[in-house]
Amino acid sequence: MNEKKGVCICEGCEFRDVVFSHLDDNSIQDLCNHKEEQSLSKGEVINHEGEKISNFKYLKSGLVKLYRRTPSGDEQIITITRPFEFVSNMSIFSEERYQYSVSALEDSVVCMVKLEFIKELFLKNGGFAMGLLSKISVINDKIIGQTLDIRQKNLVGRVAYVLLYFTREIYNSRVFDLPVSRKEIADYIGMSTANVIRTLSDFKREGIIRVFGKTIEVADIEKLENISRHG
Amino acid sequence: MNEKKGVCICEGCEFRDVVFSHLDDNSIQDLCNHKEEQSLSKGEVINHEGEKISNFKYLKSGLVKLYRRTPSGDEQIITITRPFEFVSNMSIFSEERYQYSVSALEDSVVCMVKLEFIKELFLKNGGFAMGLLSKISVINDKIIGQTLDIRQKNLVGRVAYVLLYFTREIYNSRVFDLPVSRKEIADYIGMSTANVIRTLSDFKREGIIRVFGKTIEVADIEKLENISRHG
DNA sequence: GGTTATTATTGATATTGATCAGTCAGGACG
DNA sequence: CGTCCTGACTGATCAATATCAATAATAACC
Structure with a gap:
């Protein structure tokens, strides 16, 4: 310091x-x-x-x-x-x-x-x-x-919301290094760590995001927006 | 107006x-x-x-x-x-x-x-x-x-929290007329109306509150605090 | 570079809360 | 006084999420 x-x-x-x-x-x-x-x-x-x-x-x-x-x-x-x-x-x-x-x-x-x-x-x-x-x-x-x-969304909606938040508000880029742990995302959106991870895996499986270690690429931002909006 | x-x-x-x-x-x-x-x-x-x-x-x-x-x-x-x-x-x-x-x-x-x-x-x-x-x-x-x-509590904790909020912050009295409908409580704490009602009924059954129409009396404020704190 | 400690991941299961459907009670109003 | 209407209530069922436990993958450290 x-x-x-x-x-x-x-x-x-x-x-x-x-x-x-x-x-x-x-x-x-x-x-x-x-x-x-x-x-x-x-x-x-x-x-x-x-x-x-x-x-x-x-x-x-x-x-x-x-x-x-x-x-x-x-x-x-x-x-x-x-x-x-x-x-x-x-x-x-x-x-x-x-x-x-x-x-x-x-x-x-x-x-x-x-x-x-x-x-x-x-x-x-x-x-x-x-x-x-x-x-x-x-x-x-x-x-x-x-x-x-955040309060008004369900699990997947919340996870989509934070991903969009990083993409738009924080990094202004569809590719970024996650600055937080999975647990911190969970603490942010008020869900369990296991379910945050599960949801990210689902997004990965569906081709909405790509994950390389800490690096995340939002592949299908429209789909993510839809999930965030309706979730 | x-x-x-x-x-x-x-x-x-x-x-x-x-x-x-x-x-x-x-x-x-x-x-x-x-x-x-x-x-x-x-x-x-x-x-x-x-x-x-x-x-x-x-x-x-x-x-x-x-x-x-x-x-x-x-x-x-x-x-x-x-x-x-x-x-x-x-x-x-x-x-x-x-x-x-x-x-x-x-x-x-x-x-x-x-x-x-x-x-x-x-x-x-x-x-x-x-x-x-x-x-x-x-x-x-x-x-x-x-x-x-509110976000950090579960259903019963949230309901207890609003009851305490009315008791302490709004009316400063253990007896008060609820100024909101059950649905409004639900909209406030982000839970379904049915579950708010159910929880109030539970509290009534356990002798924590008494209900006379719109009037509510908090009978056991310590228990309510405990529920709010740990819920 | 191997060892250790964290963090991430996944599956199985248990809880919690939502939803749906139906009944009931009370007030508004003709 | 009856009828309509809305809000309160309850039970049964279903869906969402948490929890627990067991690995796997990474990062941190000597």
Whole structure:
């Protein structure tokens, strides 16, 4: 978990456009001086459920999962998301502590700024505040929508749904390396690991997907969409 | 659907403390002059999924359900909530149109202000912006948490969970009139109506609840908690 | 490069929940 | 007061999914 401080290359940061477009160059420079970057390897945890929130964080590169632990000790994955979709946890302004954990599914870089600093900015600058609120709302809506989508489908529909999610939202490619284990897919869609595997095997047998180790190719995306829609 | 305009009794409004505590008396008066109240009878719809968002709305009194329609035409209830917990839809600042529908489960009063007006206030007044963001975050976290809680339980656990939800969060009483049909409970917890009814009958048989028509009394709340926790 | 530990896979079986069909009870209304 | 209609309820059966157990395939590690 390697940390760099103050290295300011914000000019090229994609996130700038999303939330920070309301800041002038001075404010951005100021922000840069307050930011820290953190490189994380696959598997490392970014936030722990229950930990005190002290930084505003966003994902600069990589891929993360947002999850919590159920009373029975299982992991429940809330969402999987890539850069700029993920702004800290949702609740940074309303809660003292993280509601959920976040960890890296691929090597990732997280950018962080002291929460106090962001709060001041938020209070001073209405445009920034509005941009941030919009961003957080969109993320929340996405999570809620996803959860409801999944809830309303059956096993095969859910598996098809995640495959399409990786294809479209995460990798934007019909061929990709699965960044999660079968068990993690199961934790995400709320089904048993054995049945996730079985369903993937079925898809393989029917020629809907091809599997080479961790690499998956979606061969028949229309069929997958149909299954996801009607499942 | 009866509308009153400009009647300003904001001094007594509980919502004021929640979000509007950052406004001075003038701003509040100004806000009052821009607000409209709407009385709705049980069953009436407050927002339609897909409709254009033009007002900031909050629930002054009553009880509402937030729901959407699945592709197959079933209703999927996202949450059931009482006054001050519900601030318009989440996405008022990020989306053009409502993502979900909202309708009244009991006679309700909704207070509304033109969205433009709230946006201006948001831009001008950082404290107000922060208050609003916090409120929206809390609501979102609650919805996400609830949905995850439900997802992770089995049939009996889910039914126990909603009964406890009504007891604790909605009515704060072990005796209450169910504001929803059995089918709505089913749409809420994602199970079939028949099985919801069966489970309620089981609870009745085991002496965990008593049922007099629409009225429910939770007789053994510890047992219900156990079922909810382990179910 | 062999050994060990995980993770993936599959089949058999047990549970859980959905569906279907039918009855019942209560309210709305002529 | 009867009839219609809707929501509540129940039993029987069927379908979906979980669980358990036993290998196979991979990855991790000395």
